[in-house]
Amino acid sequence: MNRELKDLVHRHREIAREEKKENGRLVFGTLCSYVPVEILHAFDILPVRLWGDGKNHERADTLLPTYICPPARNIMAMGLAGQYDFLDGVIHSYTCDATCGLFNIWCRNLKPAFSFLLSPPYMNTDEAVAYCITEFKALIAALEDYTGKQYSAERLRKSIKLYDAARERIGAIYQANRNGATVRYLDLYQMNLALQVLPIERVVPFYDAYLSNLRMSPGKGAKHRIMISGSVVSDPDILARIEELGGDIVVDDTCLGYRLVQQRVPPHEDPLSALARYYLDRPPCSSRADFPARKEYIRETISAFDVNAVIFMHQKFCEPHLADHPFLKNVLAEKGIPQVQFELDGEGLTGQIQTRLEGFFEMLEVK
Amino acid sequence: MEGEKARKRLQANTALRQIITDFYAEGHRAKAERRPVIWIPPMNGLIELFYAMGITPVFPENWAPLCAAIGTNRKNFEYAAQRGFSGDLCGYFRNNVGYALDGINEENQPLNGLPAPDFLISFGAGCIPTMKAFQVMCDHFKVPVFKADLPQVAMEKIEKRHIAYGVAQIKRLIRFLEDETGLKFDIDKLRQAVIHTNEACRLWDEIMATRSTIPSPFSAAEIGIMFVMVTRHGTEIAVNFLRDVLQEVNEKVARGEGVIPHEKIRLFWDNIPLWYNMQLFNYFEKWDAVVVAETYTSAWSLRLNPDEPLESIAYKSLVSYPLVSCVSLNKRIELITRAVRDYKIDGAILHSNRSCRPISMGQMDIQRVLAEELSVPSVMFDGDHMDGEKFSMAQFQTRIDALMEMILEKKRVS
Numbered sequence: 001m002n003r004e005l006k007d008l009v010h011r012h013r014e015i016a017r018e019e020k021k022e023n024g025r026l027v028f029g030t031l032c033s034y035v036p037v038e039i040l041h042a043f044d045i046l047p048v049r050l051w052g053d054g055k056n057h058e059r060a061d062t063l064l065p066t067y068i069c070p071p072a073r074n075i076m077a078m079g080l081a082g083q084y085d086f087l088d089g090v091i092h093s094y095t096c097d098a099t100c101g102l103f104n105i106w107c108r109n110l111k112p113a114f115s116f117l118l119s120p121p122y123m124n125t126d127e128a129v130a131y132c133i134t135e136f137k138a139l140i141a142a143l144e145d146y147t148g149k150q151y152s153a154e155r156l157r158k159s160i161k162l163y164d165a166a167r168e169r170i171g172a173i174y175q176a177n178r179n180g181a182t183v184r185y186l187d188l189y190q191m192n193l194a195l196q197v198l199p200i201e202r203v204v205p206f207y208d209a210y211l212s213n214l215r216m217s218p219g220k221g222a223k224h225r226i227m228i229s230g231s232v233v234s235d236p237d238i239l240a241r242i243e244e245l246g247g248d249i250v251v252d253d254t255c256l257g258y259r260l261v262q263q264r265v266p267p268h269e270d271p272l273s274a275l276a277r278y279y280l281d282r283p284p285c286s287s288r289a290d291f292p293a294r295k296e297y298i299r300e301t302i303s304a305f306d307v308n309a310v311i312f313m314h315q316k317f318c319e320p321h322l323a324d325h326p327f328l329k330n331v332l333a334e335k336g337i338p339q340v341q342f343e344l345d346g347e348g349l350t351g352q353i354q355t356r357l358e359g360f361f362e363m364l365e366v367k
Numbered sequence: 368m369e370g371e372k373a374r375k376r377l378q379a380n381t382a383l384r385q386i387i388t389d390f391y392a393e394g395h396r397a398k399a400e401r402r403p404v405i406w407i408p409p410m411n412g413l414i415e416l417f418y419a420m421g422i423t424p425v426f427p428e429n430w431a432p433l434c435a436a437i438g439t440n441r442k443n444f445e446y447a448a449q450r451g452f453s454g455d456l457c458g459y460f461r462n463n464v465g466y467a468l469d470g471i472n473e474e475n476q477p478l479n480g481l482p483a484p485d486f487l488i489s490f491g492a493g494c495i496p497t498m499k500a501f502q503v504m505c506d507h508f509k510v511p512v513f514k515a516d517l518p519q520v521a522m523e524k525i526e527k528r529h530i531a532y533g534v535a536q537i538k539r540l541i542r543f544l545e546d547e548t549g550l551k552f553d554i555d556k557l558r559q560a561v562i563h564t565n566e567a568c569r570l571w572d573e574i575m576a577t578r579s580t581i582p583s584p585f586s587a588a589e590i591g592i593m594f595v596m597v598t599r600h601g602t603e604i605a606v607n608f609l610r611d612v613l614q615e616v617n618e619k620v621a622r623g624e625g626v627i628p629h630e631k632i633r634l635f636w637d638n639i640p641l642w643y644n645m646q647l648f649n650y651f652e653k654w655d656a657v658v659v660a661e662t663y664t665s666a667w668s669l670r671l672n673p674d675e676p677l678e679s680i681a682y683k684s685l686v687s688y689p690l691v692s693c694v695s696l697n698k699r700i701e702l703i704t705r706a707v708r709d710y711k712i713d714g715a716i717l718h719s720n721r722s723c724r725p726i727s728m729g730q731m732d733i734q735r736v737l738a739e740e741l742s743v744p745s746v747m748f749d750g751d752h753m754d755g756e757k758f759s760m761a762q763f764q765t766r767i768d769a770l771m772e773m774i775l776e777k778k779r780v781s
Contacts, residue, residue, distance in 0.1 A: 063731050067455070067721050094519040097495050097693070101728030104696035108732055117694075119518035121532070122491025128516060131532040135518075138526075290489050290514065291502045317455050319724070323499035326451035327506060 005206040006190050012197040016048050017086045019199060026088040026147065029112075031075075031103050033196075033260050033285070034093035034120055036136060036275055041159035041200060042152065043143050049196035050075045050084065051234065057346055063105050069315040070346030071232040072102045079110050089114030089146070091139075096231075096287040096320055114146045122288055124280040132276040156271040162200050167261040169207035170195065173214075174258055177250055178305045182217040185228075185249035186239050192256045223248035224364050225306055229298075229328070230313035230344075231255050231286065231321050237349040238357075242311065245361040251305040253298065259283045286320035294324055295331050302337060309364055311357075312341035338364060373588035373645035376626060379612045383592060386608060387433075390598050391478040397423035398482035403548045406484040406504065408497045410666060410687035411517075412680025413488070415560035415601035416537065420550050425481050427463040427504075428497065429597050434462050435642035435753050437477045443470045444754065457496035458722040458753020464503045484510055486547060488540075492517030493688050494725050513543045517684055522695040525685050533681030557676045560601035564683070565671040567600060570609035572668055577616045578659045579710050582625020584616040587636055587658035588648035596667045625657070632656035632774050633711055635703065635743075637733060638718035638726050639663055639752035647763065654771040660710040662726070665702055666691045692725035699729065700736055707741050714774045715745035716767070722751045744777065746770040 008015060019025045026045045030037060037047040052074030060076035078084060090112045092103035100117070107115045118135055121128035140151045170191055177183035187210065194203045226247040228239075233254045242249060251258050263281055268274035283289075283297040301307070310332055314321045325341060332339050340360040342353050397404050402423060407413055409428045417424040434440040440458070443465030448454065450468055452461060471480060489505045489512050490498045505512045516536050520529050541552045574592075577584050592612055599605035619625075634651060636658045641647055648658055669686055671679035689695040690702075706712065715737050717730045730747060737743040746766045751757035 065719055065721075065724070065727050065730070068724060068728065094694075097725040098728070100519065101693035101696070101725060104693050105729055105732060108696060108729075117521055117524070119520040119524075119529070121516050121518055123514065123516040127532070127535050131518070131528070134528045287495060288491065290491070291506050317724075319456055319460075319495045320499065322453040322456055323460065323496065323503070325453075327503070329451060 002206055002209060005194055005203070008198055008202065009190050009194050012048065012194075013083060013086070015198060016046060019046050020086055020088075027086055028089040028091055028114065029084055029087045030196075031090065031092040031099050032095040033255055034095060034279060034288075035091045035118065036093075036139070036279060037200075038156060038159040038163050038265075038271075038275055039136060039139060039143070040091070041162070042156040043147050043149055045089075045143070045147070046199055048087070050079075050090075051193065051197060052078065052232065063109060064102070067317050068098050068101070069231070069317045070344065071234065071315060072098045074346065076102060076106065079106055084110075087112055089116070091116045091118065093118040093120055095285060096318075098317075098319075114142070116142055120279065120288075122284075129273065129276045129280060132280060133272050136272050136276060153271055156275075159200075160265050160271055160275060162204075164265050166195055166200055166204050166207060168264060169204065169211060170261040171258075172211060173207065174251060174261070176211070176214050180216055180220045181214040182220075183214065184243065185252075186236055186243070188249075188257070189233075189236065189239060192260070195261075196256065220248055222246075224361070225250045225308050227251050227253060227298075227302060227305065227307040227310045228313055229253035229310055229321075231315050231318050233313050233344075235313075235344065235348050238313065238344075238353060241349055241354065241357055245357055246365075247309075247311075247361065250307060251301055253301065255285060258301070259285065259297070286324050291324070291327050294328060298328055298331055299335070302332075302335065308337065309360075310337055310339040311360070312339060314341060314343050316343045316345040338367065373647075374649045375589055375591070377585055377589050377592070377612065377615060379592065379608070379615055380589070382608060382611060383594060386599070386604060387594055388478065390594075391481075394423050394425050394482045395479055403485045403550075404482050405486045405488070406481075406501075407488050408490055408493050408501060409597050411492070412537075412683035412687075413540070414598075415557060415564055415676075415680050415683075416540070416544075416552075418601040419556040419560045420541075420544060420548075420552055422544065422548065422550065423482075424598075425484065426598055427467065427481065427500065428459055429594070430466070430481055431459045431462045431753060432642035433477060434466065436645070438643070439466075439470070439477060440643065440753055442473075446470055455721075457494075457724075458751055460496035460500045462753055463500050467504050468507055484508055486510055486544075487512045489514045490517070491515060492519070492684070494692065494723075511543075511547050513540055515540065519694055520685055520689065522686055522689040522698045525682070529685055530678050530681045533685055534677045537677055537681055537684075554676060557680070558673050561671050561676045561679050562673045563602055563606050564600045565673060565679075567596065567605040567609055568667050568669055568671070570606065570613055571596060571664075574609060574613050574616060575660070575664060575668075576709075577613075577620050580620050581633070581711065582623070582627070582630035583633065583657050583659040584619035584624065584626065586626045586648055587640065587661055588626075588645060590640060590645075590648075590661070590664065593664060593667075627652050627655060627657060629655050630657050631778075632713045632771065634658045635706060635710070635712045635715040636661040636663075636718070637703070637715060637730060638720045639723055641718070641750055641755070641758060642752055643755045644758070644760075650764070650767065651771075654768075654775075656714075656771060656774075658716070660706045660712065662691055662699065662703065665706070688725075693728040694725070696729040696732065700733055703733055704736065704741065707737070707743055712743055713778070714770055715743055716770070717745060717747040718752075719747050719749050720752050721749070721757050722753050744770060744773050
């Protein structure tokens, strides 16, 4: 993939600092994928997803118990180390208990000038959409108050269009991957992450360039078509090892990937209504889904991407995913799809994970 | 270690034992008489609705402490593990899922176990383990399921629009219950239930306030009285019981009778107790120390308005979980700060609870406030409210003893 995008992703905190310094933009950290970044963008705020790789989290031990998932501890550690000292605000849209706790502890200790806890509904009914709009309006009122700017529906429409265009392109790359193009999941991972941490205006040209360079990959058919599932999956080493072992990760069920780009914001004259619909229409994450919804996403995606094996990569102590796993395992067993599960404890590709992956792929070969 | 019971001193415990027995017997009676039984999560406003409609509520989360006290939790954990559930999941989750999926089939369960549900609620609300435990149950029991939706709002941010959404959900639930059971909803019966709950909460606050007197008339060892706040809200049973408790503790206060003869140290407890070892609360007595206030017991420090019964139960549902968890960390710190002053606290014990991340997150901030703003020494120990294997008595004693020595030294110097 384009090395430049990978480099930009790597330097995303630096870039946010530059945006702030050179263009005078406010920068907000976002926790979880349910923060309506389009609204922030419409206020000319740069949203940067707080993203932890689970490593180097010891510094957080002064504020978080050790039985919290490694990415949450890593984010807190980075915050305490000053790596996010450029943030003007932090927003969390309620998903899991650990992230909500992280948000509150972050606000209490790092004292961002602006903070907001968004409380979206769990359902997707007309009533829920109407309520969700009131939450968005409360956020807008707080942003108006903080920035001194007026909300503009027109600006929001433009922001939605930008994000939609980016999501559409990543969605197209997933589809190309599904159809046998030369896509590496490691590239998709970087592009997904770019969408979350870089200025939206800068990422779309990279996606276009990637799409235009895609060719059919003759050797792909021989590989095992893998879905990965978990919350925060941020270990490129593990993803690379899966590829080396003969796995082609064609789709995912994570906090970062396909669920977020699968759908477009529906056309509606009121952009807030459209946005509420989009966030509630998306296949919900484990923390916001009931079992039937989880089953629906897994079954439909497996079928749409012709997946023949699933790798569950669960963050240690991640209660929503750990609680879903036995159920999903049964869902997969019903369809005869093999699966393996391991936990990530902030140590990347450990020997134990290697062994499990190797054993799993050997089993797939025999199968 | 598990199943260690506290030494209780309130006479009200005799009545409480009967209330507990009656509660579980009532569930079985309802089942036998083919009256509807519903399993619901605790600490929300739906209990009033169910009692008002003549539907028997059962609370697996209340069943879990009972299993821990009796010792059947270990078997339920085993069942959960056999089903593939991780040992890192909350102990309530593991116990309740293990029980619901397999333990329920065992004979000779304490109090005859739980009657199987006729309906279930799949929650979008409360903590993740509760929500997920109910999803497991919904998948397992082939009964009608009501999908509930209650957004997670910080307590201090609850507005009319949140309550309005809660009311809309409750109206949807009423339609579901009427359709499924043929029973009719009567707003006046709900109003009466709300009156009972409001009175129970008022009495609860008054009972808790008696502990601000020195010596305190009772300690955290008596915390089982909250059974009525979890299971009997909306009924006269809670009100009558709490009136008796209040009278008993008031009499103790009038006589100047403390829970121990020579109270010297007053303690605050943060997080859920270790249900399998309630005797811990007696351990402090060797230091003439008493736990006189807790975070958990403040979950019912709320008032409802009988003139707006639907709004009241929606508010109760919205507020119960954030009040004691990290959804409202600042509010929780305010609550503790107030308690430290009102209850004249000398020291605090923070249970870092592997089974409850929402309550355990933020404890380091609490500890800092205690030290830096309130000059209250504190200690944190590792434990688990359901699983004795994740608790070390030796670590607990060492830390508590050090804290007590520190407090005594501080008192001596001052």
